[in-house]
Amino acid sequence: MAGQDVVLSVQDLSIDYLTRRGRLQAVSHVSFDLHRGETLALIGESGCGKSTLNFGLMRLLPKTARTEAGKIVYTDRQNRSINILELNPRALRRFRWSECAMVFQGAQNSLNPVIHVRDMIFDTARAHGMNNRNEVRQRALELFRKVRLDPDRVFNAYPHELSGGMRQRVLIALGLLLNPQVVIFDEPTTALDILTQRSILNVLRDLKEELGFSSIFISHDLAVAAEIADTVATMYAGEIVEMGPVNDIFYEPRHAYTLGLMEASPRLSVGREELEGIPGSPPDLVEPPTGCKFHIRCPLAIESCKTTPPQLERVGAGHIVACYKSNEVLEKGKALRALPATHLS
Numbered sequence: 001m002a003g004q005d006v007v008l009s010v011q012d013l014s015i016d017y018l019t020r021r022g023r024l025q026a027v028s029h030v031s032f033d034l035h036r037g038e039t040l041a042l043i044g045e046s047g048c049g050k051s052t053l054n055f056g057l058m059r060l061l062p063k064t065a066r067t068e069a070g071k072i073v074y075t076d077r078q079n080r081s082i083n084i085l086e087l088n089p090r091a092l093r094r095f096r097w098s099e100c101a102m103v104f105q106g107a108q109n110s111l112n113p114v115i116h117v118r119d120m121i122f123d124t125a126r127a128h129g130m131n132n133r134n135e136v137r138q139r140a141l142e143l144f145r146k147v148r149l150d151p152d153r154v155f156n157a158y159p160h161e162l163s164g165g166m167r168q169r170v171l172i173a174l175g176l177l178l179n180p181q182v183v184i185f186d187e188p189t190t191a192l193d194i195l196t197q198r199s200i201l202n203v204l205r206d207l208k209e210e211l212g213f214s215s216i217f218i219s220h221d222l223a224v225a226a227e228i229a230d231t232v233a234t235m236y237a238g239e240i241v242e243m244g245p246v247n248d249i250f251y252e253p254r255h256a257y258t259l260g261l262m263e264a265s266p267r268l269s270v271g272r273e274e275l276e277g278i279p280g281s282p283p284d285l286v287e288p289p290t291g292c293k294f295h296i297r298c299p300l301a302i303e304s305c306k307t308t309p310p311q312l313e314r315v316g317a318g319h320i321v322a323c324y325k326s327n328e329v330l331e332k333g334k335a336l337r338a339l340p341a342t343h344l345s
């Protein structure tokens with residue numbers, strides 16, 4: 001995709017939290033470009049920095065967080081470049097929601113039970129200068145229809161009268177209220193049953209087609225991400241360790257961690273009695289390991305993985321990976337795929 005199509009460019013972004021034990025390196029030297037209309041999925045286990053990265057993009061980090069380095073450049077509809085890290089509070093308020101909206105992780109379970117859905121909508125609209133209640137109502141009803149909700153019923157409901165899946169749709173509609181160019185969905189289908197997950201994914205796919213926004217879709221499940229993404233980035237311990245077109249990542253992963261996520265996905269290992277999973281757990285980010293941060297858990301690690309961090313290198317069109325053993329990972333992945341499912345466990 002051409003350079004001028006980039007709507008959000010993240011360059012060498014690092015974010016630390018100041019904790020009692022010391023600095024916790026939640027995001028380390030992350031770079032990527034999000035193009036117009038593109039869906040980028042961020043995948044990785046709990047604690048790998050997905051939410052922190054996206055709070056950083058929206059400048060919604062808590063006071064204990066420090067954006068240590070990097071640049072976030074947003075291109076608006078008039079083709080003006082805006083450095084998000086330099087916005088004043090007023091410009092930042094405009095940026096949030098009107099330019100870039102976020103559907104927060106777990107928010108469907110923390111809606112205020114005594115506020116009507118319609119008042120949530122009116123409050124959000126008013127906070128961003130949309131004061132014509134009739135217009136706001138029409139826009140909300142139209143969006144409710146698009147996310148396949150019964151518009152009138154939901155508009156006048158209290159959150160507790162709606163199911164988890166319906167509340168998530170309300171939040172998706174709310175995110176789209178001011179017609180943003182970029183929407184961040186943080187684990188939008190986690191904690192929903194499998195059928196509800198599927199219908200939310202279908203809704204998101206249709207919305208993206210119809211409205212043409214760009215999105216960042218956060219998930220710990222590669223199978224879910226693969227259904228919606230154009231591009232997938234694997235995060236481990238605060239770093240992007242692999243990124244590429246969805247089919248490359250899905251069929252030809254090159255990082256041992258991406259392959260591990262694949263083997264750990266229940267939906268991708270149908271017919272297997274036991275999931276391989278990834279042994280161990282993510283490292284302590286106050287004292288991260290030397291070399292490749294994944295080496296302790298990696299079945300393919302060699303001596304240099306322990307001492308020298310591998311750099312991101314190009315292995316295909318738009319496909320980059322930071323792994324010394326990327327060729328072996330590719331072969332291992334192919335061999336696993338070639339086995340009949342029953343022989344895998």
Ligand SMILES: Nc1ncnc2c1ncn2[C@@H]1O[C@H](COP(=O)(O)OP(=O)(O)OP(=O)(O)O)[C@@H](O)[C@H]1O
Nearest residue numbers: 017024026045046047048049050051052053062285
């Ligand atoms: N407010 C905070 N103060 C200190 N450390 C934090 C804070 N928020 C997150 N962290 C730490 O930063 C790291 C990244 O956390 P983050 O929530 O971004 O991960 P995540 O990938 O979104 O995880 P999950 O899948 O569980 O949502 C973790 O080690 C976490 O413990």
Ligand SMILES: [Mg+2]
Nearest residue numbers: 050051052105
């Ligand atoms: Mg998170």
